[in-house]
Amino acid sequence: MANTIVRVGMASCGLASGADSVYEELSKVLVGDENTILKKVGCIGLCSYEPLVEVEIEGKRTIYGYMTPELAKELVGSSFQPTSALKEKIIYSDEETRAPENNRMAKQVRIVLRNCGIIDPEKIDEAISRGAYEAFSKAVKEMSPDEVIDEVYRSGLRGRGGAGFPTGLKWKFTRQAKGESKYVICNADEGDPGAFMDRSVLEGDPHAIIEGMAICAYAVGASHGYIYCRAEYPLAIKRLNIALDQARERGFLGDNVFGSGFNFDIEIKEGAGAFVCGEETALIASIEGKRGMPRPRPPFPAESGVWGKPTNINNVETYANVPWIIRHGASEFSRFGTEKSKGTKVFALAGKVAKGGLIEIPMGMPIREVIYDIGGGIADGKEIKAVQMGGPSGGCIPSWLLDTPVDYESITATGAIMGSGGMIVLDETSCVVDVAKFFLNFTQRESCGKCPFCRIGTKRMLEILERISNGEGKMEDLDLLYELALQVKEGSLCGLGQTAPNPVLTTLKYFREEYETHVKDKKCPAKVCPSLIRYTINTDLCIGCTRCARICPVGAISGKVKEPHEIDDAKCVRCGQCKQTCPVSAIFVD
Amino acid sequence: MLSTKQDDEQALQNIIETFRGKKGITISLLSKIQEIYGYLPQEVLSRVAKELDIPEASLYGVATFYAMFRFKPLGKYTIKLCRGTACHVQGSLLIAQEVMRHLGISEGETTDDGLFTLELVACLGCCSLAPVMMVGEDVYGRLTPDRAVKVLDGYRTDKRGEGNNG
Numbered sequence A: 001m002a003n004t005i006v007r008v009g010m011a012s013c014g015l016a017s018g019a020d021s022v023y024e025e026l027s028k029v030l031v032g033d034e035n036t037i038l039k040k041v042g043c044i045g046l047c048s049y050e051p052l053v054e055v056e057i058e059g060k061r062t063i064y065g066y067m068t069p070e071l072a073k074e075l076v077g078s079s080f081q082p083t084s085a086l087k088e089k090i091i092y093s094d095e096e097t098r099a100p101e102n103n104r105m106a107k108q109v110r111i112v113l114r115n116c117g118i119i120d121p122e123k124i125d126e127a128i129s130r131g132a133y134e135a136f137s138k139a140v141k142e143m144s145p146d147e148v149i150d151e152v153y154r155s156g157l158r159g160r161g162g163a164g165f166p167t168g169l170k171w172k173f174t175r176q177a178k179g180e181s182k183y184v185i186c187n188a189d190e191g192d193p194g195a196f197m198d199r200s201v202l203e204g205d206p207h208a209i210i211e212g213m214a215i216c217a218y219a220v221g222a223s224h225g226y227i228y229c230r231a232e233y234p235l236a237i238k239r240l241n242i243a244l245d246q247a248r249e250r251g252f253l254g255d256n257v258f259g260s261g262f263n264f265d266i267e268i269k270e271g272a273g274a275f276v277c278g279e280e281t282a283l284i285a286s287i288e289g290k291r292g293m294p295r296p297r298p299p300f301p302a303e304s305g306v307w308g309k310p311t312n313i314n315n316v317e318t319y320a321n322v323p324w325i326i327r328h329g330a331s332e333f334s335r336f337g338t339e340k341s342k343g344t345k346v347f348a349l350a351g352k353v354a355k356g357g358l359i360e361i362p363m364g365m366p367i368r369e370v371i372y373d374i375g376g377g378i379a380d381g382k383e384i385k386a387v388q389m390g391g392p393s394g395g396c397i398p399s400w401l402l403d404t405p406v407d408y409e410s411i412t413a414t415g416a417i418m419g420s421g422g423m424i425v426l427d428e429t430s431c432v433v434d435v436a437k438f439f440l441n442f443t444q445r446e447s448c449g450k451c452p453f454c455r456i457g458t459k460r461m462l463e464i465l466e467r468i469s470n471g472e473g474k475m476e477d478l479d480l481l482y483e484l485a486l487q488v489k490e491g492s493l494c495g496l497g498q499t500a501p502n503p504v505l506t507t508l509k510y511f512r513e514e515y516e517t518h519v520k521d522k523k524c525p526a527k528v529c530p531s532l533i534r535y536t537i538n539t540d541l542c543i544g545c546t547r548c549a550r551i552c553p554v555g556a557i558s559g560k561v562k563e564p565h566e567i568d569d570a571k572c573v574r575c576g577q578c579k580q581t582c583p584v585s586a587i588f589v590d
Numbered sequence B: 001m002l003s004t005k006q007d008d009e010q011a012l013q014n015i016i017e018t019f020r021g022k023k024g025i026t027i028s029l030l031s032k033i034q035e036i037y038g039y040l041p042q043e044v045l046s047r048v049a050k051e052l053d054i055p056e057a058s059l060y061g062v063a064t065f066y067a068m069f070r071f072k073p074l075g076k077y078t079i080k081l082c083r084g085t086a087c088h089v090q091g092s093l094l095i096a097q098e099v100m101r102h103l104g105i106s107e108g109e110t111t112d113d114g115l116f117t118l119e120l121v122a123c124l125g126c127c128s129l130a131p132v133m134m135v136g137e138d139v140y141g142r143l144t145p146d147r148a149v150k151v152l153d154g155y156r157t158d159k160r161g162e163g164n165n166g
Helices: A012-016 A019-029 A069-077 A102-106 A124-129 A134-142 A145-155 A167-176 A197-204 A206-220 A234-249 A280-287 A316-328 A330-334 A367-374 A408-413 A432-446 A452-469 A475-491 A495-499 A502-510 A512-521 A547-551 A577-581 B005-019 B026-037 B042-052 B056-065 B085-089 B092-103 B145-156
Strands: A004-009 A036-041 A053-057 A060-064 A090-093 A183-188 A224-230 A254-257 A262-271 A311-315 A344-351 A357-362 A384-389 A395-398 A422-427 A535-537 A587-589 B077-082 B116-121 B133-135 B138-140
Touching (some): A004 A019, A012 A019, A019 A036, A053 A069, A090 A102, A102 A367, A134 A316, A145 A167, A145 A206, A145 A316, A145 A330, A167 A311, A183 A316, A197 A234, A206 A234, A206 A311, A206 A316, A224 A234, A224 A280, A234 A262, A262 A280, A280 A311, A311 A316, A316 A330, A344 A367, A357 A367, A395 A502, A422 B085, A432 A452, A432 A495, A432 A512, A452 A475, A452 A495, A452 A512, A475 A495, A502 A512, A547 A577, A577 B145, B026 B042, B077 B092, B085 B092, B092 B116, B092 B145, B133 B145
Parallel strands (some): A183 A311, B077 B116
Antiparallel strands (some): A004 A053, A053 A060, A060 A090, A254 A262, A535 A587
């Protein structure tokens, strides 16, 4: 019987950092070792340390970061007793209390991510050994559909796609809708830039989603399911297909599941690259093979969804919560969180934070705790400026509101939204006008064009922001921008347009001064907006090493060896590479 | 490209037969066509529309709506430069500008030698490695403008993978 398990994180981030060569080396040196099992697992969430190797000996776990094939070989060579070189790579340990990430792991509650980074997502037996499909079996064999819906309702679970509608209630509407055939859809069209929560679950624990959908189908009376997954996630689609085949083989999907007479199967639909398809009515149009354009609601999909039939749509994270709730009970789930926001939320923590990654926290934790205790604070010891939550539909929460607890109502009160889980940290070197412009550029391009306010309004807003960041803005522009933002919000049919102005509205609300500095003083305090900054070389400090002249992509820097250099401002494209390469910090930006 | 013209023709015929008479197929149909040719050739779309009795306009309506569909062939390597939020705040715009300057192409264009096509994408989901780009199937993280250009030059001299440390 093997008593050592070695896990290598092989999700997208791990693979991008070279996890496959680490795995290859391990499989080579472990040939013939019957005491050790080597596994490919999904994302454990400590993304900034990839590639990761976890060693579990008799139930005790140790995680090593920044692994290389050489270190992997050393690990096996030392019979998993870390050498001094390996000791430095320990980032988490059940036994060594001072490991750097122990605190980060202790602060988290893993419901959605219960199996991510632990099981091999391509082997159903590993999921089953961790309790997968137990909840589905319990629901079908021991509970009526109404009892399942009631359990989900009482758990307090709300939609994790961002809007936060009570999941149990949504299911009830679909159950009550009249119709012979009904559908369930999993929205896996994770489109917010800077968000990868759903990808990690799809890649790391696909059975959690399949089981959640199957329970939902039983509860609402559906026999067919779709997973609408963006084509940009090829690994997720591959693993889902493997998981679906295995679930069919074991009889969890198909006709007469558990001999109960309940029939259910799932089909994957690949998205073709349109952000608006994250909106439920647009997603349905896309499944039907049409242009993904939203339509007015009512009728809601619960009454008339795909092919005009009653349809329940939830996102990946929502479904992944369901089996846990049925298995452990509504009251166990509602122990976590606040009065109105129960359970946990998964976030993709990124940006100017020291240690980004995928995290799952109980609702109600203050943002400050998330960034400092889990994320390790700001990289390079800089000052935090704001946190962007909810991507292009969300907003910037300023540093003075960092004690805001993470729950639906409190986040909405700031002007941002909970969103699907993107949490991007901005520091003093991030310009809020630039961030607002970045998101507007995105929504403007992704607007489907149906509503004039969204189609034209976002374009006009973007033009105003461009004027401001180019130093051509007027004070009236700020009022115009505000007015237009409110009109786009009011005049748009779907969530895309209704929320597109949020990044502008929140930055105008909290950082109006910074906008005014751009307009009145023609300065960008964060030194980001290219038209408002200028690079110069301090001739007293310059040692004439020529590095800057060599790296400049446009030949704007001239000077003889060992003599002070000079930047031709007319040629300079403000890429900042000279400043980064200067060994004596002689280049300044103002 | 190992497939011959006859192979392509056979594959297209198979697709037409598979989709004949089915509903809600437009997106899958177009993806299958694109799988064969690498893009959506105009004459193929006209023919498929006729054979399946779908108005040509509805094929174009869908094809122009989604970012995935192309009307021009791709270069040998597709560069997907991430313009997600995490990459943006870590300076991905400067990298995009430098890559465009270096290759002499804009977003969506292909270099004259047919080697590179540049795409700016919304998010590759590797935010902790920001700023990130993909060249073909290879992912390069923690880029600077200078390094991005060096990576691309590696593909020109076929020293692929140089600097791939994530």
